[in-house]
Amino acid sequence: MPAAALVWVPNAAGPTQPEFKYLEVRGTFWVKQKKLKCRSANAMATSHIHTDTSIVMNPSQKPMLSSSEQRVYDVVLKQAAMVKEKKENVSLDVKPEIASPSTIDLLNEAYQRCGEVCAEYAKTFYLGTLLMTPERRKAIWAIYVWCRRTDELVDGPNATHITPAALDRWERRLEEVFDSRPYDMLDAALSDTVSNFPVDIQPFRDMIEGMRMDLRKSRYMNFDELYLYCYYVAGTVGLMSVPVMGISPDSNARTENVYSAALALGIANQLTNILRDVGEDARRGRIYLPQDELAQFGLSDEDVFAGQVTDRWRAFMKDQIKRARVFFGAAEEGVTELDKASRWPVWASLILYRQILDAIEANDYNNFSKRAYVGKVKKFLSLSTAYTRAYLHPKNISNLARA
């Protein structure tokens, strides 16, 4: 793991320039060292390329983005631009009333089904969506269901039969959803959602690309490759959700910065998921951990398959956990910018998922044969912490979040 990382921090005072906090690893601590003004808004934990601190510390330079980060940041900018455009043209955006009562009934039924699926597979998140306005709640359900169905193609009961050609068909079907030609009821709900909210198709396409990647790849040479995978399968969810969840009318943050935070939450969640599931994935012949970083700690695939918790493994895991926490930290700053009604479910999922990292530590880094999980009492407490954070004044929230 890298010696240094730049982490984007939204400037609540309404910046003309985004701000970055410079974080440096010293021994086992991340030390906030100085703030830099940078022209580019994205420098999310670009740690793996910034091992030479002199590169990051020169304030006159744009932070160097890796190829994956640049590729992903272009999607962030595109999505943010779409939202801004929608905001500016909001008065012109009157949809003709062409839907017949029977179409409306069918759509309502479709959304209801999406809600049932969400309630069944993501209970806590579903409860959180109940706080949102009915339009937003239904739209989030429709997006959730599409993501779930996409994931099931490679992870569900028929996963062994799935081929790249089937994913191509799923992508053509996605294009039709965005062209208002849905194939089934659940697609119809998504079609309706993407016509009501400024949601870009790219993150959806990219999630399918993530499934293709999972089919053809079982090793990641470095963090750049892993970052791209995490964006495809989880960062995309953040980008799809924010246009629906909405940014608070009181927010002074730049739209693209809120989207970068949403992306960070997806990446943090996925990194956590990977760290929790090392043993389970290894039993399927998969290792998502960066190969070069394993090697830096004197570890190899064989060590992962052997599943022994050694001092080398502990040291490696400490570094990986540290990086996941950096991404959670970057995400936190964006949650406070979301529309008030959307903050609670996001805080809840952030706090709950981040606790999995604590659970891995509590298991003495045995993620080979012990599953890290958050107990019921802790879960319940987290929900009320999330509630408090969501409904305090934004200025207080960031202070509290660091407590």
Ligand SMILES: CC(C)=CCC/C(C)=C/CC/C(C)=C/CC/C(C)=C/COP(=O)(O)OP(=O)(O)O
């Ligand atoms: C922070 C801001 C501004 C917005 C929030 C934007 C959102 C909603 C981001 C969340 C992205 C997200 C939920 C990504 C999915 C990540 C993930 C690893 C999900 C795990 O899914 P499962 O595999 O079902 O998990 P379990 O195995 O833990 O059940």
